[in-house]
Amino acid sequence: xxxxxxxxxxxxAKYKPRIPNSILQVAASIHSTYEWTIVxxxxxxxxxxxxDKYLSTGEYTCFGCSVMPGPQLKEAIxxxxxxxxxxxxxxxxxxxxxxxxxxxxxxxxxxxDYVVNGPGDSTFPQLLKAIAENLPLENIKNLIYKKEDKxxxxxxDELPDLDKLxxxxxxxxxxxxxxxxxxxxxxxxxxxxxxxxxxGCPFTCSxxxxxxxxxxxxxxxxxxxxxxxxxxxxxxxxxxxIEFHDNNFFVSEKRVVEFAKLIKNENMVxxxxxxxxxxxxxxxxxxxxxxxxxxxxxxxxxxxxxxEILKKMDKGGTQTAEQIVSFAERLKxxxxxxxxxxxxxxxxxxxxxxxxxxxxxxxxxxxxxxVNRETEIIIYTYSPVPSEGSDMYEQVKSEGFKFPETLExxxxxxxxxxxxxxxxxxxxxxxxxxxxxxxxxxxxxAYHPTVSDIKLSPVKKLVFKLASIWRYKLKLYTxxxxxxxxxxxxKYRQPETEGF
Numbered sequence: 001x002x003x004x005x006x007x008x009x010x011x012x013a014k015y016k017p018r019i020p021n022s023i024l025q026v027a028a029s030i031h032s033t034y035e036w037t038i039v040x041x042x043x044x045x046x047x048x049x050x051x052d053k054y055l056s057t058g059e060y061t062c063f064g065c066s067v068m069p070g071p072q073l074k075e076a077i078x079x080x081x082x083x084x085x086x087x088x089x090x091x092x093x094x095x096x097x098x099x100x101x102x103x104x105x106x107x108x109x110x111x112x113d114y115v116v117n118g119p120g121d122s123t124f125p126q127l128l129k130a131i132a133e134n135l136p137l138e139n140i141k142n143l144i145y146k147k148e149d150k151x152x153x154x155x156x157d158e159l160p161d162l163d164k165l166x167x168x169x170x171x172x173x174x175x176x177x178x179x180x181x182x183x184x185x186x187x188x189x190x191x192x193x194x195x196x197x198x199x200g201c202p203f204t205c206s207x208x209x210x211x212x213x214x215x216x217x218x219x220x221x222x223x224x225x226x227x228x229x230x231x232x233x234x235x236x237x238x239x240x241x242i243e244f245h246d247n248n249f250f251v252s253e254k255r256v257v258e259f260a261k262l263i264k265n266e267n268m269v270x271x272x273x274x275x276x277x278x279x280x281x282x283x284x285x286x287x288x289x290x291x292x293x294x295x296x297x298x299x300x301x302x303x304x305x306x307x308e309i310l311k312k313m314d315k316g317g318t319q320t321a322e323q324i325v326s327f328a329e330r331l332k333x334x335x336x337x338x339x340x341x342x343x344x345x346x347x348x349x350x351x352x353x354x355x356x357x358x359x360x361x362x363x364x365x366x367x368x369x370x371v372n373r374e375t376e377i378i379i380y381t382y383s384p385v386p387s388e389g390s391d392m393y394e395q396v397k398s399e400g401f402k403f404p405e406t407l408e409x410x411x412x413x414x415x416x417x418x419x420x421x422x423x424x425x426x427x428x429x430x431x432x433x434x435x436x437x438x439x440x441x442x443x444x445x446a447y448h449p450t451v452s453d454i455k456l457s458p459v460k461k462l463v464f465k466l467a468s469i470w471r472y473k474l475k476l477y478t479x480x481x482x483x484x485x486x487x488x489x490x491k492y493r494q495p496e497t498e499g500f
Contacts, residue, residue, distance in 0.1 A: 011041035018194035189241025223258035305364025
């Protein structure tokens with residue numbers, strides 16, 4: 001009998017499960033050599049019950065878990081710990097952005113044996129073989145582990161050619177969880193598909209968790225390959241919309257244009273993530289084609305209205321505040337909704353400067369709404385990323401910021417929302433500043449309700465507008481209790497990435 005591998009996708013979605021592409025990618029890498037089983041926490045009431053049931057058979061030798069920052073930790077940590085206690089012979093492997101960026105705390109936990117540091121298409125099957133045959137690990141790339149109390153971090157592997165990788169085993173996943181359960185309603189369509197078409201990002205933003213993993217590298221699947229996958233899922237399962245969960249779907253204008261031409265007549269609506277300075281170089285005819293091919297909204301990291309801070313963030317040296325505004329206005333004529341995220345509260349040399357910059361960014365966001373009121377605004381507070389050598393990270397360390405020293409601390413109440421950038425826990429952001437940001441966000445999202453909350457009726461949007469108009473017009477954001485009460489009462493969802 002082949003050795004069995006249990007793959008776990010911890011719960012992440014509050015509102016909608018999507019195809020677990022990252023864990024399915026790992027499954028594809030071992031599909032021909034190992035028996036594997038997937039447990040998806042997004043579709044389980046109690047993931048541990050099912051995991052325990054599988055492991056109790058004694059057939060599984062490895063537990064693989066994809067761990068993104070934020071909600072997934074709430075299941076990944078206690079379940080991995082239980083496995084170590086009850087099934088100590090099972091090897092536990094973590095992958096994902098959290099594991100890669102916080103590998104020391106993971107490997108020091110006593111219940112994570114290995115971390116896959118980047119794409120696991122080659123790493124994971126090699127690791128399984130090495131464990132089974134007691135082979136050396138040093139030559140397996142994209143791997144982090146401990147040996148004699150020292151952290152061993154192997155070299156980076158080349159990004160794989162996505163067109164040559166095995167197809168994702170959708171049919172096999174369908175045996176565990178019907179694919180239709182992953183194709184839920186969204187702002188884009190009634191049966192929305194989540195899809196990854198590329199690895200990495202070619203840029204080096206200093207606050208981004210992707211940068212330490214991919215080191216400014218990007219590789220995408222061909223336009224024909226993407227189209228073929230999407231077309232197959234549409235024909236077989238009825239998908240009518242696509243969320244491209246790439247870190248940067250729009251890197252190549254040529255690839256995007258080719259895909260747009262192929263998908264144009266398939267009546268699919270789609271969304272993806274991009275850079276403003278990259279897409280501003282697109283020809284008008286390319287943007288027009290993208291719109292005609294079904295692109296309804298694009299997510300952009302606008303970040304701030306300060307050119308000084310944009311430079312400090314390493315936004316490639318080409319994105320400017322003026323460009324952020326003009327590009328929002330440019331997209332308006334094509335009918336594509338720009339979804340701009342902002343990171344407020346970046347570290348500066350004094351409290352007064354941080355506070356003033358928050359005020360300036362609030363004014364800047366209002367300016368964007370003036371030139372294109374359809375622009376969706378997402379507001380985060382700055383949270384550090386452990387990128388050694390980054391000016392911003394070195395500065396926050398010097399000011400006394402440090403990450404939790406144990407995995408259990410990461411799911412304590414104080415840190416639970418840290419990686420969602422809602423609870424900064426940073427010494428330079430004072431409580432009154434955080435209140436200012438959240439109060440403005442509340443008023444803004446009442447006066448300009450998000451289009452992505454498909455349960456919010458036109459009548460409720462009008463009530464929000466009328467209730468907030470005096471605050472927004474007069475710039476009075478303090479204590480918007482009446483607006484928060486309405487948002488709670490109607491379960492209003494703030495605009496957020498993948499927040500359809």
